[in-house]
Amino acid sequence: MLLLISPDGVEEALDCAKAAEHLDIIDVKKPDEGSLGANFPWIIREIRDAVPADKPVSATVGDVPYKPGTVAQAALGAVVSGATYIKVGLYGCTTPDQGIEVMRAVVRAVKDHCPEALVVASGYADAHRIGCVNPLALPDIAARSGADAAMLDTAIKDGTRLFDHVPPDVCAEFVRLAHASGRLAALAGSVKQADLGPLTRIGTDIVGVRGAVCEGGDRNAGRIQPHLVAAFRAEMDRQARGHAAGVPAVN
Numbered sequence: 001m002l003l004l005i006s007p008d009g010v011e012e013a014l015d016c017a018k019a020a021e022h023l024d025i026i027d028v029k030k031p032d033e034g035s036l037g038a039n040f041p042w043i044i045r046e047i048r049d050a051v052p053a054d055k056p057v058s059a060t061v062g063d064v065p066y067k068p069g070t071v072a073q074a075a076l077g078a079v080v081s082g083a084t085y086i087k088v089g090l091y092g093c094t095t096p097d098q099g100i101e102v103m104r105a106v107v108r109a110v111k112d113h114c115p116e117a118l119v120v121a122s123g124y125a126d127a128h129r130i131g132c133v134n135p136l137a138l139p140d141i142a143a144r145s146g147a148d149a150a151m152l153d154t155a156i157k158d159g160t161r162l163f164d165h166v167p168p169d170v171c172a173e174f175v176r177l178a179h180a181s182g183r184l185a186a187l188a189g190s191v192k193q194a195d196l197g198p199l200t201r202i203g204t205d206i207v208g209v210r211g212a213v214c215e216g217g218d219r220n221a222g223r224i225q226p227h228l229v230a231a232f233r234a235e236m237d238r239q240a241r242g243h244a245a246g247v248p249a250v251n
């Protein structure tokens with residue numbers, strides 16, 4: 001399982017760089033603009049230049065409306081700025097067809113510029129609270145649009161977590177559906193160390209985290225701490241070892 005960490009700017013990205021050996025992907029976002037809030041192109045560029053070259057930089061394009069042209073342009077902006085994982089939060093899409101239309105436009109915009117960039121179609125575990133597309137529709141949206149990964153995050157960061165809205169057995173189905181069509185499965189949403197056992201067992205490819213590696217577990221007031229990134233990775237490794245040995249690690 002890969003670890004994706006979401007700093008909110010250059011300063012926090014540099015803290016991520018201090019823990020570079022413990023993480024896999026640095027995900028640029030602007031949390032004060034939403035769960036998948038988009039940061040400025042120059043911030044993506046600065047972070048790309050500031051962190052180790054072997055660490056992929058991801059960028060969120062926003063909690064986007066159902067406006068394929070607008071979103072495609074934003075996605076191109078992110079890839080031109082140096083991101084090679086482009087994450088789109090399908091906040092304004094109420095049907096799978098709308099999600100597919102937006103993601104097809106994004107895939108074309110991104111891959112025309114950088115064929116090796118990965119496109120991530122993200123939905124929301126708490127979709128029922130905001131009226132957007134059902135979480136289990138995401139793997140099919142990713143597959144039919146040519147995106148590389150299907151993801152879930154939470155839209156409303158009020159302390160509720162991924163598993164509060166989509167329990168582990170449903171997340172397992174999400175992962176199964178994504179893998180069945182050859183996509184990666186990424187899961188996030190106030191994930192804590194205690195969630196790593198189930199996330200490992202169901203075969204999650206990427207876990208996305210912010211709050212759990214911020215001081216005080218506070219994704220807004222707290223700052224990302226390198227030692228918390230290291231501790232999170234240590235627990236991921238412990239769970240992976242237990243899973244490989246057929247003996248689930250106890251929390």
Ligand SMILES: O=C[C@H](O)COP(=O)(O)O
Pocket residue numbers: 004006027153154157188189190191208209210211212219
């Ligand atoms: O993509 C990952 C998100 O930034 C997760 O943030 P969170 O762990 O604070 O919910």
